[in-house]
Amino acid sequence: xxxxxxxxxxxxxxxxxxxxxxxxxxxxxxxxxxxxxxxxxxxxxxxxxxxxxxxxxxxxxxxxxxxxxxxxxxxxxxxxxxxxxxxxxxxxxxxxxxxxxxxxxxxxxxxxxxxxxxxxxxxxxxxxxxxxxxxxxxxxxxxxxxxxxxxxxxxxxxxxxxxxxxxxxxxxxxxxxxxxxxxxxxxxxxxxxxxxxxxxxxxxxxxxxxxxxxxxxxxxxxxxxxxxxxxxxxxxxxxxxxxxxxxxxxxxxxxxxxxxxxxxxxxxxxxxxxxxxxxxxxxxxxxxxxxxxxxxxxxxxxxxxxxxxxxxxxxxxxxxxxxxxxxxxxxxxxxxxxxxxxxxxxxxxxxxxxxxxxxxxxxxxxxxxxxxxxxxxxxxxxxxxxxxxxxxxxxxxxxxxxxxxxxxxxxxxxxxxxxxxxxxxxxxxxxxxxxxxxxxx
Amino acid sequence: xxxxxxxxxxxxxxxxxxxxxxxxxxxxxxxxxxxxxxxxxxxxxxxxxxxxxxxxxxxxxxxxxxxxxxxxxxxxxxxxxxxxxxxxxxxxxxxxxxxxxxxxxxxxxxxxxxxxxxxxxxxxxxxxxxxxxxxxxxxxxxxxxxxxxxxxxxxxxxxxxxxxxxxxxxxxxxxxxxxxxxxxxxxxxxxxxxxxxxxxxxxxxxxxxxxxxxxxxxxxxxxxxxxxxxxxxxxxxxxxxxxxxxxxxxxxxxxxxxxxxxxxxxxxxxxxxxxxxxxxxxxxxxxxxxxxxxxxxxxxxxxxxxxxxxxxxxx
Amino acid sequence: xxxxxxxxxxxxxxxxxxxxxxxxxxxxxxxxxxxxxxxxxxxxxxxxxxxxxxxxxxxxxxxxxxxxxxxxxxxxxxxxxxxxxxxxxxxxxxxxxxxxxxxxxxxxxxxxxxxxxxxxxxxxxxxxxxxxxxxxxxxxxxxxxxxxxxxxxxxxxxxxxxxxxxxxxxxxxx
Numbered sequence: 001x002x003x004x005x006x007x008x009x010x011x012x013x014x015x016x017x018x019x020x021x022x023x024x025x026x027x028x029x030x031x032x033x034x035x036x037x038x039x040x041x042x043x044x045x046x047x048x049x050x051x052x053x054x055x056x057x058x059x060x061x062x063x064x065x066x067x068x069x070x071x072x073x074x075x076x077x078x079x080x081x082x083x084x085x086x087x088x089x090x091x092x093x094x095x096x097x098x099x100x101x102x103x104x105x106x107x108x109x110x111x112x113x114x115x116x117x118x119x120x121x122x123x124x125x126x127x128x129x130x131x132x133x134x135x136x137x138x139x140x141x142x143x144x145x146x147x148x149x150x151x152x153x154x155x156x157x158x159x160x161x162x163x164x165x166x167x168x169x170x171x172x173x174x175x176x177x178x179x180x181x182x183x184x185x186x187x188x189x190x191x192x193x194x195x196x197x198x199x200x201x202x203x204x205x206x207x208x209x210x211x212x213x214x215x216x217x218x219x220x221x222x223x224x225x226x227x228x229x230x231x232x233x234x235x236x237x238x239x240x241x242x243x244x245x246x247x248x249x250x251x252x253x254x255x256x257x258x259x260x261x262x263x264x265x266x267x268x269x270x271x272x273x274x275x276x277x278x279x280x281x282x283x284x285x286x287x288x289x290x291x292x293x294x295x296x297x298x299x300x301x302x303x304x305x306x307x308x309x310x311x312x313x314x315x316x317x318x319x320x321x322x323x324x325x326x327x328x329x330x331x332x333x334x335x336x337x338x339x340x341x342x343x344x345x346x347x348x349x350x351x352x353x354x355x356x357x358x359x360x361x362x363x364x365x366x367x368x369x370x371x372x373x374x375x376x377x378x379x380x381x382x383x384x385x386x387x388x389x390x391x392x393x394x395x396x397x398x399x400x401x402x403x404x405x406x407x408x409x410x411x412x413x414x415x416x417x418x419x420x421x422x423x424x425x426x427x428x429x430x431x432x433x434x435x436x437x438x439x440x441x
Numbered sequence: 442x443x444x445x446x447x448x449x450x451x452x453x454x455x456x457x458x459x460x461x462x463x464x465x466x467x468x469x470x471x472x473x474x475x476x477x478x479x480x481x482x483x484x485x486x487x488x489x490x491x492x493x494x495x496x497x498x499x500x501x502x503x504x505x506x507x508x509x510x511x512x513x514x515x516x517x518x519x520x521x522x523x524x525x526x527x528x529x530x531x532x533x534x535x536x537x538x539x540x541x542x543x544x545x546x547x548x549x550x551x552x553x554x555x556x557x558x559x560x561x562x563x564x565x566x567x568x569x570x571x572x573x574x575x576x577x578x579x580x581x582x583x584x585x586x587x588x589x590x591x592x593x594x595x596x597x598x599x600x601x602x603x604x605x606x607x608x609x610x611x612x613x614x615x616x617x618x619x620x621x622x623x624x625x626x627x628x629x630x631x632x633x634x635x636x637x638x639x640x641x642x643x644x645x646x647x648x649x650x651x652x653x654x655x656x657x658x659x660x661x662x663x664x665x666x667x668x669x670x671x672x673x674x675x676x677x678x679x680x681x682x683x684x685x686x687x688x689x690x691x692x693x694x695x696x697x698x699x700x701x702x703x704x705x706x707x708x709x710x711x712x713x714x715x716x717x718x719x720x721x722x723x724x725x726x727x728x729x730x731x732x733x734x735x736x737x738x739x740x741x742x743x744x745x746x747x748x749x750x751x752x753x754x755x756x
Numbered sequence: 757x758x759x760x761x762x763x764x765x766x767x768x769x770x771x772x773x774x775x776x777x778x779x780x781x782x783x784x785x786x787x788x789x790x791x792x793x794x795x796x797x798x799x800x801x802x803x804x805x806x807x808x809x810x811x812x813x814x815x816x817x818x819x820x821x822x823x824x825x826x827x828x829x830x831x832x833x834x835x836x837x838x839x840x841x842x843x844x845x846x847x848x849x850x851x852x853x854x855x856x857x858x859x860x861x862x863x864x865x866x867x868x869x870x871x872x873x874x875x876x877x878x879x880x881x882x883x884x885x886x887x888x889x890x891x892x893x894x895x896x897x898x899x900x901x902x903x904x905x906x907x908x909x910x911x912x913x914x915x916x917x918x919x920x921x922x923x924x925x926x927x928x929x930x
Contacts, residue, residue, distance in 0.1 A: 066613065067613060068613050069610060069611060069612055069613030069614075069616060070610045070616065071610030071611045072613075074610075076595075076608075076610055077610075078532065078533075078534065078598065078604065078606070078607045078608065079604055081595035081598035081599060081608065082595065082599065105728070108732070109728050109731055109732040109735070110731060110732070110735045110736070111732070111735050111736035111739050141592055141593045141594060142591070142592070142593020142594075142595065142608065142610075142616040142617070143591065143592050143593045143615070143616065144592075144593075146573075146590070146591075146592040146593075147592060149573045149590055149592055150572045150573050150592070153573075153590065154573040154574055154575070154590040155572075155573070155574055156571045156572045156573050156574035156575070158569050158707070158714075159569060159570050159571055159572040159596070160570070160710055160713070160714070161570065161571075161572040161594060161596050162572035163714075163717060164572075165572055201729070201732060204728075205724065205725055205728045205729060205732075208724055208728055209720060209721060209724040209725065212720055212724065213717055213720055213721075216713065216716075217713070220710050220713040220714075221596070221599070222599075223709040223710050223713070224566060224569075224570050224596070224599060224600035224706055224709065224710065225599050225600060225602075226602075226702060226706070226709060227602060227698065227700060227701065228599070236709045237712060239713075240713045240716075375525075375528065375529070376525035376526065376528045376529065490884070492887070494899060496913075499912050499913050499914070500912075502914075503912060509914055509920055510914055510920065511920060512920065513913055513914045513915035513916075513918075513919045513920070514912075514913040514914055514915065515899070515913045515915045516915075632859045632862075633857070634857035638857060639857065641880070642879055642880070642883045642899075643880055643883045643884055643887070644856070644876050644877055644879070644880025644881075644883075644884065647874075648857045648862070649857075649862050649865050650862065650865070650866065653862075653865045653866055653873075657865070657873065657874045660874060661874065664832075
């Protein structure tokens with residue numbers, strides 16, 4: 001796209017072309033480029049080559065899983081029923097997708113509209129994260145075609161998983177509604193957008209409720225197995241709080257991470273408002289993340305004290321726990337503190353990536369690595385790894401597809417900014433009630 | 442005045458809350474009352490009587506129509522089998538709902554044998570962790586499983602403290618949990634003992650009412666001091682199980698997990714489940730309050746500029 | 757004096773003498789061998805050499821508890837069963853039920869006026885009683901040492917000609 005920018009071609013960012021005619025859906029899908037332009041920029045992009053290789057290897061393996069069953073692609077056993085699909089795909093992706101309710105709350109509930117440039121990105125991050133967590137779940141379930149059973153066919157309401165299922169399903173609807181405003185802008189249905197906006201506060205409050213409960217519930221799932229998880233990673237009264245509180249820095253750092261990737265690889269898609277405010281917002285997000293991290297550190301230590309588990313710290317597993325806490329919590333805290341204080345955005349971004357690694361490590365430790373710590377250790381099958389990477393690649397591709405098109409990183413306009421036109425855009429188009437004034441007007 | 446009129450705000454919040462309320466809140470089980478199955482049956486397994494003949498494995502295989510075993514049931518070399526680099530002995534699988542293992546103990550000259558199968562707990566962890574209610578504890582005491590609703594989440598395998606449920610991973614079209622069902626459909630429902638109990642030649646297995654079996658077990662311990670460990674395994678473990686064990690040697694020597702909690706597994710999650718309705722009730726007012734407190738009179742961002750333009754005049 | 761007694765009297769006295777000697781035999785019908793096949797199904801019936809066991813054990817109460825009138829060897833039992841009376845029930849199956857887990861039997865376990873609730877069933881009694889002694893006296897302890905398997909038994913145990921092919925019998929090490 002940088003190549004095309006040199007030729008003076010701007011990506012689609014308004015409902016009308018420079019000649020006043022409206023874009024149609026196909027043209028919108030192709031970013032307003034001709035087929036030639038689109039295909040050649042697609043091929044020029046080396047990242048697509050990497051995605052292509054992953055898909056060529058991974059998609060047949062996924063098909064293989066569905067033909068030959070879980071036994072053919074995992075090391076799932078009677079003692080180790082859960083592997084990478086849930087350990088990574090569900091337990092890691094969900095806390096990293098907590099960005100939706102965090103930024104939604106900041107903007108809609110607390111009125112911090114200075115976060116608006118990044119709000120839509122956070123909402124999309126949340127939606128896609130949960131959506132693909134469900135995709136991972138569908139690959140892991142023994143009978144995925146029965147996923148709807150706990151919703152309307154056979155209930156087991158005492159189970160924590162029941163709560164997770166219902167809340168994730170409801171929360172997905174809430175997130176779809178929240179992201180739909182950008183979709184309705186893009187597709188040209190402003191009345192639908194208004195309808196959703198009326199319920200924005202209600203949707204956001206629902207999102208907070210649902211997120212609190214299911215982030216915590218994912219932690220509570222492990223409380224069913226007291227002897228199987230190492231005591232340092234297990235806490236009967238506090239497990240749900242550990243998972244919920246760690247999701248706060250998780251979501252915020254994921255927004256920082258994604259916005260970093262975006263600004264470095266697709267800045268052509270970002271409008272001035274986004275680019276100008278990003279550094280400041282990154283630092284603000286970093287402040288929120290560090291508050292979450294210090295809280296998380298304290299409640300982890302409280303849990304160790306509560307069960308008097310200090311002696312475990314002298315063991316091998318204890319050293320591993322200390323490493324996870326240091327790398328995942330303490331190190332980012334120092335990086336955040338220095339970066340925020342000295343306004344070093346690069347450091348804050350680094351801290352965010354380290355935090356994400358720490359949360360991923362924590363979830364993998366709880367679900368896989370320290371699970372059955374008294375038994376033999378299980379190692380995921382290579383096909384499990386391939387499928388997990390492939391689904392993550394599909395997630396990235398979907399993410400990019402939407403970011404390229406929908407007004408997430410840029411503000412949607414009625415008419416394109418024409419370098420030759422000095423006046424601001426005309427007001428009064430009957431269908432587009434929302435007039436987004438061009439930047440600087 | 443807030444940018445959103447009171448009417449619109451209420452409508453939006455109610456819509457949001459309705460969406461949340463539509464999700465059923467989890468009911469914590471009214472557990473803690475372990476007298477819930479007064480006529481529940483059980484089996485007392487006396488490990489001093491077991492001679493390791495494996496007839497119970499054969500009987501189970503026939504009764505439950507399981508596939509042919511890899512070795513004959515009178516092949517005792519299976520007792521030497523180990524798995525996962527020698528760390529594990531045999532365990533129940535999708536093809537064998539019960540297995541007998543042999544153990545050596547310093548407190549016995551002869552080897553000791555143990556029969557492993559589902560213990561049919563009073564408050565089964567598998568049942569309480571299943572989100573489609575695939576497990577049922579019948580009034581006879583059997584914990585049975587409905588493969589027609591199972592989605593395959595395998596949470597029951599995570600929850601079972603005895604590592605009992607097996608899963609037919611090899612099937613792509615109908616993988617289900619496989620475990621001992623106490624011969625419920627064919628026998629226990631009709632008052633008959635399970636197949637393994639009936640076949641046992643040395644009556645190491647005794648079938649009867651759980652309450653009676655506990656009395657019998659205590660009598661055996663009292664009658665033969667020194668012969669038995671002064672403990673009935675399964676009396677209190679994870680809230681009590683229907684299959685009870687007496688042993689002449691320490692239970693750890695025979696592969697039992699003696700570190701299990703005495704309360705049912707569901708007790709661990711009850712506090713969290715009780716928090717759920719509290720959050721559902723408190724969060725709406727809490728965050729709506731935050732909203733009203735923090736946004737009064739402030740600008741309302743770009744998303745709703747149109748709304749502001751219309752309501753700018755109202756104060 | 758015997759020579760002077762008439763041959764009628766000698767005959768009667770001889771007969772009476774024989775009868776006296778045979779008295780114990782009339783008092784109890786002790787079989788020399790017993791066919792134990794009431795539970796035969798997977799295994800054939802047992803040809804039990806009763807006479808040999810009588811010679812080995814000497815004391816009937818070793819196997820028959822107190823029922824043969826010879827008293828009991830167990831001090832715990834002697835607290836109640838302290839008479840030397842021969843019982844009407846001597847055979848194992850008279851007290852040890854062939855079906856110890858029937859509904860009636862389970863119901864009986866709840867009877868509070870019954871002392872013997874933890875009683876072996878017939879199959880358990882046979883095995884426990886026999887094997888207990890065999891282990892001490894180096895007798896046969898293997899299943900087929902006492903009773904050979906039937907065809908149904910071979911199928912049940914997936915053994916003999918019903919054994920799975922050798923290929924699947926490879927030692928299992930993952």
